[in-house]
Amino acid sequence: MKVIKMLNPNIEYRSDPKFTTGTIGDFFRIRLNKKNLALANLLARMQMNATASFPSISQQQEVLSKFYDMSFEVVPQIMGPEIIMSYVANFVEPVEVLDPEYTYKNIYKTFEKMAHHPLINEEILELSKKQLEDEYREVMEGPSSYALDKFFKIWYQDRPDYEDTFMGDINLIKDLTLKEVLTFSRSIRIAPDAKLGVMKSANSIEMLVRKNNNLDFAGIIRAFDMDEIVNIPAGPQEGIYEEENHGNLQAQVYLGYGYREGRDEKFIHVKDIETEYQKRLVGLILSEYLAGDQSSKLFTSIREELGAAYQVNANSYHRNSLFLINTGIDPDQIDEVIKIIKDEVEKVKKGDIDIDLLKKSKKSLINFRLIAQDRENWQLANLLRQEMFSGYGRIDDDYMDVIKDINPKMLADFANDLFLKESYVLK
Template sequence: MLNNKDVTDILNDLSDSSLNEDSPIIIKNEKFSTAALVFSVRMPLTGHNLAYASLLARMQMNASASYPTLSAQQVILADLYDLDFAVVPQLYGNKLVLSYIANFIEPREILDPDYNYERIIKILTDIIQHPSFDQELLDFSKKQLTDSYRELMESPANRALDNFFRLWYKDNPDYANSFMGPIEEIENADLDSIKKYAQNLHQAPALISGMARDKKFVSKLAEKGFNFAGLLDEFWSINNQIPAPKDVIDKVENQGNIQAQLYMGYGFHDKSMTFKEQAAGLVLVQYLAGDQSSKLFTKIREELGAAYAVDANNYANNSLFLINAGLDPTLVDAAKKIINEEIEKVKNGEIDSDLFAKAKKSIRNLRLIREDQESFYLAEILKKSLFVSYSDIDFSKLITQTTTKSLIDFTKKLSLNESYVLK
């Protein structure tokens, strides 16, 4: 596990990297045996962009122009000591970021003269920049996604979440897709349309980031290897938050499930959610539904006698505080009453001080665990690059500074906009 000095050194290196300069942003890796290279492309979030990003991601993880078959690409990545390569669409409010993420063993860890930064980055840039547009590959990738989608939708919890967001964004359907975009767009995609989409990505704002022991050399290789016009554009975005809807929706659907899925969406009604308010929202998540000792889980279990699951999330970029529970269909109305009552209690200052302190401590402990993972620092680079004001934020400090008044002020800006139940 990394000690405090290790973490401080890495974060200081991240702070020292100017996020206003052109990419790449490679921070020095002194603590991990693996390095990472990430190439990210930013675009507006639309149903079309998400569907095609999901399809292109799957195609590029399967094959590329340089390695045109599934086996060929798998062999070359395995030859790089099982380099881990993933292409991941990520949602940040009204923005979509398509990230190509490669994790690989630092060359200094292996006594192999043929395994070096030059070869690794050459192979990665070839795969990322030169997709294969082959009908068989397209059909295979589409089938993978449609099979995954059907499997996801077989779960009542996933189906309920998908339905919830479709209602939440009924007036803005581009934001309504919670998984891989409209499945019909994926099914109807052809070679010409996916090729045009991939070509257009070269003009979208792009970012090179990562971690490496020889950060200057890797930066030089990556800068030389990637040839995207979008690298010359600013990657950051001024406004990513989607306002909460004004409508109030209360809907129940019956499918005869043994377990009901309850989703209660509280809109955050202000111009934007500040980072201080995001910290308060995170503490409220932990306070209400962080674990089995949290306020809602114990309350529902004590008063109703059963709760399969109780969870909460603060979707800051969506202006949404979401609480969901899986329980007996006959207990839904009683659970809704308890959830609303607990939100009102926080608004009125009725906060369990011991549970509040425990919630803050749990968040700090979870962060310590995350700081022992390379992915934490890669995510920090992306957030600091995407959100202009995030570069000056110490989120751990904001959690420490969060008070019960912070929770009161935060909940006073919440109002119930949607209650959705799938039975």
């Protein structure tokens, strides 16, 4: 597999001849706060609806269809205290199509028009607001979505810039003006920017980018990578309990464990990326061990003790110093399921770990990686991580060995760094 790296450190494309489709992306780093997240989501929706070169939904969709159903997505990704504004296109490789007009040059030009030239007018603004409002209302009707949103608002009650989960504050979005969106769009042009991609011929795209790169996007020459990772601490509060009753047939139970490390700091600055990488993987293993599938500790414990096989999830939000466990349960069994969750976490802290299940959990992550790394979108995301953090690529090459070396003591040490900060129940 060949990697093409231009003189500009923020541009990297990878050749992989086995794919029949390619993917290109443009990524901008922006500071996370409530207003920026609202603006990012609104601008993203506006650009997915229409752009300056294709000024209506039908025109933009017609162009994408003409390019053999090329997809174009704009997604603001939350990564710790930052937003990564991601513009990504997936396309059929030109060699797969007998069409002289379907070339890397035309694919790239079309992507650039959509990614770099938004259409910002009142009509698209109001349409996009309405779409987001309708989508938000629909999602929030689901008890699990409402509960997750409420959980994070409680978790970050002292730092509201980080409380929004998937879209941003819908009330802020509704109040945004055309001028604010235009100003935000212009600010992206100077934000740190990385152009990345995976396709059959990285050389072809490299030459196009070198020739056509918009020099007015000043962020392309700004440092995109960092020599440290900045995480959001869990904060000093603990033992928070909140319950709401909406009359649902199934209760949503969320237990949020925070990391003790740096909990009183404003941010956690991590220089040792290798140790941080290992700690993140230990968190993923613990998630799999506790709630990976029907053989996981929490699933089997709940089934055995409560006579029911409810779905249980565990997620390690490492950049947020949060280990979150949640389940749906009969409202009459809330106290019992909370006790089971706490007891299983305590067992891990004491080193009472099922070795066979730990091995199975490690194997599950390795198998997932083996499957995922042959997908273009995973490779693109991995390129992004390498571009963001100095040394990540070298460390990530040892992924399998790091997973294999994780032992019961490392799992126990990780669990002992956790404290129960928040319990939220929605009936």
